[in-house]
Amino acid sequence: MPPYTSYHAQRTYPMPDEPFCTELNAEQRALKEKEKGSWTQLSHAEKVALYRLQFHETFAEMNRRSNEWKTVMGCVFFFFGLTALLIWWQRVYVFPEKPITLTDEWKAQQLQRVLDMKGNPVQGLASRWDYEKKEWKK
């Protein structure tokens, strides 16, 4: 693996001045010398080697998809679940006593009182109650 220099190329800045590899061994230096001549005498493998000296990754490699989103979303959901545990702790240690008006018995009596007063008889609560059969309308 060639040493990593101050090479910073990205999709928006694809061709920086600095090549990827600046410390070349003898073989690579010979290749750079050959590059100064006519490019038609370079073999395909040599051209690829020159590319790899100049650039860290090809565009296809640079732009490849990854599965990072799975880790990210998994962690997001995990912390959202941790929030649920926080709320559980709050319910046990912080929430005050439930007011009497929220007990089931009180709510049932409150409902009967609203139905007696015929609250919202046109489209609301009392309109959903069947007064003859004394049950909710289907």
Added chain:
Amino acid sequence: MFPLTRNALNRFKIRSIQQIRSRQSHENHSQDFHNKYGNTVLASGTAFCVVAWVFIATEIGVKWNLSPVGRVTPKEWNDE
């Protein structure tokens, strides 16, 4: 003239997609964290989240005060 160039361009695009596919399968030989554990992290995170919130919503005694329609049977209130 135009259909000829369009067909030529289409062939180029198809070939490069095949090249990308083969290169991706080559890349994944050196697996990173997301390839190895991404599915596990996602599945377990989602499961934990769903279980925790369903528990919160149903078991710990939170009064949601949902609509009484179809749910609550009214009870006599003026006994005296």
